[in-house]
Amino acid sequence: MDFSNLDLIVFLIYVIGTVGFGVSFYFRKQSTSDYITGSGKIPSWVLGMSIFATYVSSISFLALPGASYQSNWNGFVFSLSIPIAAWIAVRFFMPIYRKINSPSAYAYLEQRFGLWARVYASICYLLTQLARMGAIMYLLALPMEAFFGWSIPWIILFTGLAVICYSMLGGIKAVVWTDAIQGVILIIGALGCLITILNQLPGGWLQAQSVALEQGKFSLGSFGLSLSESTFWVILVYGLFINLQNFGVDQSYIQRYLGAKSDKEASKSIWLGSLLYIPVSLLFFMIGTALFVYFQVYDELLPAELGAFESADKVFPYFIVSTLPSGLTGLMVAAIFAAGMSTISTSVNSSATVILEDHFKKYILKNPNERTSLRILYISSFVMGSISIGVGLAFNGVVSALETWWALASIFSGGILGLFLLGLFRPTLTKISALLGVIAGVLHIGLVSWGYLPVHKNLAIVLGTMAIILVGFLFGLIVKEPRDFQENYR
Structure with missing residues (x-):
């Protein structure tokens, strides 16, 4: 299917505007501290929106509606663990990072257990980010290729180069401010999509609710105690540990804590970013459930190849390109790109910081000057971004990219x-x-x-x-x- 001219204009305005806005930070006077933490002067609401946008990758944007379309709201239990993890991060982790004299999260491990712990953790982090960026670029390319006929390698290359351009040149300020904008676009796009689905149902929300209740689509999963099934308790505990890892030890989040003006402002950013994800993830689950009802009412509109539940992840993109009005389609595609670009840009910037702080300063030059430090940050950003493009291309052809990413994430963590x-x-x-x-x-x-x-x-x-x-x-x-x-x- 092809974009209308209006859709193409909306999409291009988003991409060009994002890259241009991010690159503009390069032309403002920058120090190493500005590049890594914004010199601790970034508003808490911007940091909070950045945390939220980083959390919602294109994987979430496409997978959550697919999960609720296919089964129920079992995956939403993951979001219910977020407040607990956020409280632990605010109470224990964040104060430690703001006290130690390093922008690297892993300096703490060196203080506690020696250099081996810092090197080990930082290498694991870099490998995780490469796998993450590659998986996101590939999974972002799949629906674009399926419904627009765009080439997967070219989509991966285009996405990677666009993100590298502004995250490499603009530093953390470019990343968090573009994240904040992307977060807003993401929410507006998802809300517009849900409203469109419900408006096209004869009975609106009441019909969607009635059908979903009859077929158990709002179920949070079994409350049994089996450890081999995706029960409520398994997802809750899994979510708690994953969210603790994200908010507690992930360099991507730690840099945002350091970018706040005070401990209080850092706490506000954590609470905003974490709690905002809960209703937005609920919104995505509602979209999937509404689509399930929609295609029961209008079953003739769903192609036969998408009728099988194995293709559930493709139903939402299909609805976007086949049903949404012109203009909103472009906005939704921009929102999907926004979800992916915000996560990738964060990984590029945080990886460059880890390379400078945990490796360059440890093995090569202990006290580099400002010019050298910035040069290493630029080079590291470009190298990590470029390698991630290669990883994304390597994902092309794997049986299940999402399962491959989960396996790599578990190992590299x-x-x-x-x-x-x-x-x-x-x-x-x-x-x-x-x-x-x-x-x-x-x-x-x-x-x-x-x-x-x-x-x-x-x-x-x-x-x-x-x-x-x-x-x-x-x-x-x-x-x-x-x-x-x-x-x-x-």
Whole structure:
């Protein structure tokens, strides 16, 4: 299907406007601190919108409606764990990061367990971001190729270069301000789509609600205690650990905490970004449910190849290009790109920061001047963005890109959350105990991810984190660190 001229204009205005606005920050006087944290002067509402926009990737934009169309609202349970994770981040994690004298989240691990922990965590983070950016670019390209006939490699290349351009040149300010705009576009587009669906149903929302209730579409899943199924409790616990990892130890989020003017402003940004995701994710689930009712009423409008539930992720994009009025289609495609671009730009900027702080300053030049630091940030942004384009192209042809991304994310995360929690709640733990804990955690993650333990794969991060904490704690009782080390952390 082809864009109308109006759709194309709307889409191009969005892309050109975003890139142009982001690049404009390059022409303002920039220091390393400006590039990484905005010198701690970014408004909390902008940081909050940036956190929200980063959270809503194009994966969420397409997968959440597909999940509720296909089954029910079981996936929404993930969002219910967010307030708990946000409170823990505000109470324990954020104050630590704002106290240590480093823009890297992993400097804390070096202070606690030595350089190995910092290097290990930072490398795991960089690998995770490459897999994440590649998966998002590829999954973003799939619906564009299917319904517009655009080439997948060209879409990946176009998206990657556009994001690299403004995130590399503009730094964190370009990232967070464009994120804030993209977040607004995303919400407006999704609301417009839901309103359009309900307006076209003869009975409107009441009809959608009635049919959905009859067929159990609002169910949050089984409340049974099985660990091998996607029950309410499995998704809730999984969501808690994933959100703790996001808000507690992810460099992408930590830089936003450091960009706030004070601890209070940083807390506001966390609460805004996290709590805003809950109603927006609910909005996406409502879209999927409304589409389910819509195509029951107008079943002749759904192509046969999309009738099978295995194609549920494609139903929403199909509705966008086949049913929405001209102009709104362009806005929705822009919103899908916005969801992807906001996440990728964040990964590019945070990865460059990790390369400068955790590697360049450690191995090559301890105290580089401003010019050298900025040059390394520019180069690192370009290199990470370029490699991620290659990763996105490598995803082309895999059986399930989403499952491949989940597997890579579980492996590359390497139980970093468990290591942080050990440092946070066990201040006298020895370095060898922490290392043994990480080995145990990575082993458990691998066993679950590859199906050697009879539990749901979502529990990989849960069991891995718990293994790190338990093994590290138990060995900490046996192996004691010298007294001077213990006194430093009392």
